[in-house]
Amino acid sequence: MGDAPRVTLIGAGMITHDQILPSLYHLQRTGRIGGIHICGTRAASLRALRDDETLRRAFPGQGFTAYPDPDSDGPPEPERYRQALADAPRHAIAVIAVPDQLHFPIAMEALRNDQHLCVVKPLALTYRDGETIAEEARRRGLLVGVEYHKRFDHRALMARSAYRAGKFGDFRLAQAQLHEPYYYRDSNFQNWCTCEHTDMFTYVGCHYVDQIAFITGLRPISVSVYGIRDTYPNGNEGFLWTDARVVWENGGCLSVVNAIGSPNAAAGANFQGIVMWGQGDRDATMLRHSDQFRGVTHSCTEAGDGPGDTVYSEPNPDYMRLLDMGGDGLTPVGYGYRSIEHIVEACVRAGAIPDLAERTAFLDRLDAEGIVATPRNSSHNELVIEAGRMSILAGGREVAIQYAPAPSVAFREYA
Ligand SMILES: NC(=O)c1ccc[n+]([C@@H]2O[C@H](COP(=O)([O-])OP(=O)(O)OC[C@H]3O[C@@H](n4cnc5c(N)ncnc54)[C@H](O)[C@@H]3O)[C@@H](O)[C@H]2O)c1
Structure with a gap:
């Protein structure tokens, strides 16, 4: 070597x-x-x-x-x-x-x-x-x-280039979802993905916060996260369903829901995607990514032996596959x-x-x-996560992010 x-x-x-x-x-x-x-x-x-x-x-x-x-x-x-x-x-x-x-x-x-x-x-x-x-x-x-x-999904790189070339105008609204399959509740997650440490927004919502920043170059300025506590099979409690709202410095807003809540019976390995809308000169703009259903459907003789495997499935060819491309x-x-x-x-x-x-x-x-x-x-991600954790533990209160004189987060005060 x-x-x-x-x-x-x-x-x-x-x-x-x-x-x-x-x-x-x-x-x-x-x-x-x-x-x-x-x-x-x-x-x-x-x-x-x-x-x-x-x-x-x-x-x-x-x-x-x-x-x-x-x-x-x-x-x-x-x-x-x-x-x-x-x-x-x-x-x-x-x-x-x-x-x-x-x-x-x-x-x-x-x-x-x-x-x-x-x-x-x-x-x-x-x-x-x-x-x-x-x-x-x-x-x-x-x-x-x-x-x-x-970030290395080609669609995100395409979106970033197009946004930065002005083709999507000014970002206004986005809705995103990323739900992991229900059987995750039986895994090692129940030992660490618990209310006192983390939550579903922190665990996977951060991907779509990062996507908005990666595509637009904007910075987030406020976060509120509503979380629902559910009990794992071992009795530990996790915020297993979350709904977050992230506001950006141009006034645009991302709403993202996350859960260990994609049905085991569903065809995809998870459930995820984003839609973004923008303000152009003469019309609205839109970008839509189905990040789970990538246009492939299989119906096989029988389900695989993994948890959540189904006879009819919608495999994602784009994330990670081990393929026979010749050689050993x-x-x-x-x-x-x-x-x-x-x-x-x-x-x-x-x-x-x-x-x-x-x-x-x-x-x-x-x-x-x-x-x-x-x-x-990418310190915007740490600021959002810190604000998100404060918010979810306070029942969804809005937490503001400030960048000057130094980056910090604090509960938003209303006049
Ligand atoms: N979409 C993504 O980017 C993505 C997906 C899955 C996981 N993750 C991240 O990967 C991390 C791990 O997730 P996972 O799904 O593999 O969890 P997991 O529960 O399956 O595995 C965690 C592993 O951490 C190891 N570990 C724990 N404490 C350790 C210690 N003190 N020293 C050495 N090893 C230790 C153990 O080997 C354990 O198997 C998390 O931070 C998660 O957010 C990211």
């Missing part, structure tokens, strides 16, 4: 299995990264990744170094990531895919070990934590890319793969620039381009 950098992946859950690890295996197969090291809290989740039939078939002969040993049966090891990161060479790459509330401490530990970073969204749950990550990364000349993979194994395609590839390749480039000033110039360019979400160019 020559000089290709090591990748340390912290987190061995669903997103690692479905998107990150297949993408990393492909980057390894094509020589762009070196050894893959994965740290989880439990041996069982690492064992499940190692023994996964689909991954074995797609990437024959490839594997990873695990922390802890997948064949051990000790208690959970929530601090083991420190060792995994300390073992990595300086200026290698860390990918962080743990529950939302752990992104901040684990990202900081990775930075202290001089790793370039890819962090699953949301980067952090408060603006202050996002800024702390940004400052530490800048001081050390390290790249932090936040994995908002919808299978090839990952889709915006899920492109997103990891883009961020990891940027980390590889940053890691290959020894001079701090030159590396900083490269990081400045990424911040300014705004294609990869970085702590500096």
Whole structure:
């Protein structure tokens, strides 16, 4: 594998299995990264990744170094990531895919070990934590890319170019939905996606907040989130249904609903999409993305054996698929793969620039381009999440975002 950098992946859950690890295996197969090291809290989740039939078939002969040993049966090891990161060479790459509330401490530990970073969204749950990550990364000349993979869906890039060329006029209203399937309630979500830590708006609503900012370049100025508490099978409570309203600096408004509420019996793997309306010179403008139904329908001999699999289905060919494109194994395609590839390749480039000033110039360019979400160019997301958490815990009160003298959030005062 020559000089290709090591990748340390912290987190061995669903997103690692479905998107990150297949993408990393492909980057390894094509020589762009070196050894893959994965740290989880439990041996069982690492064992499940190692023994996964689909991954074995797609990437024959490839594997990873695990922390802890997948064949051990000790208690959970929530601090083991420190060792995994300390073992990595300086200026290698860390990918962080743990529950939302752990992104901040684990990202900081990775930075202290001089790793370039890819962090699953949301980067952090408060603006202050996002800024702390940004400052530490800048001081050390390290790249932090936040994995908002919808940015790498070609339709989002098309919309961004067209909006910025003035073709959609001025953004006025948007409605978006992203509902995850009901069976998520039975998964590990019930242990962390609970009222005191996070909620469905924070977990997935942030994608559509980021889409509006990515497409229009506007900044959000106020947030209110109404959440309904529901009980998971293990008795924990989560805000499993949320309805958020985000107002933007030009007066435009996004309304987004999120839930673990897409029926298991439904044909899609989830339910998602957005419609935006704008004000043109002589007419209204409109953009509509069906992000779940992509024009493909299958009706098979029988349902698959995964939860929520149905005989009749509407598979999404665009997010993440492992396809037979000749050669050994299978090839990952889709915006899920492109997103990891883009961020990891940027980390590889940053890691290959020894001079701090030159590396900083490269990081400045990424911040300014705004294609990869970085702590500096996507701090609107942390502000919205911080405001959203305040709002949902206060029954939906409106929380205002201010940018001067310094970015902050506070309950809106009415005259
Ligand atoms: N659409 C998206 O962009 C998208 C989709 C899914 C998940 N995510 C994000 O990915 C993150 C993980 O989600 P998931 O669905 O994989 O959750 P999950 O519950 O399936 O997995 C979480 C994993 O985190 C690991 N973990 C927890 N504490 C740890 C610790 N101290 N050290 C090492 N590992 C630890 C465990 O291995 C666990 O398996 C969340 O932040 C989520 O918001 C993003």
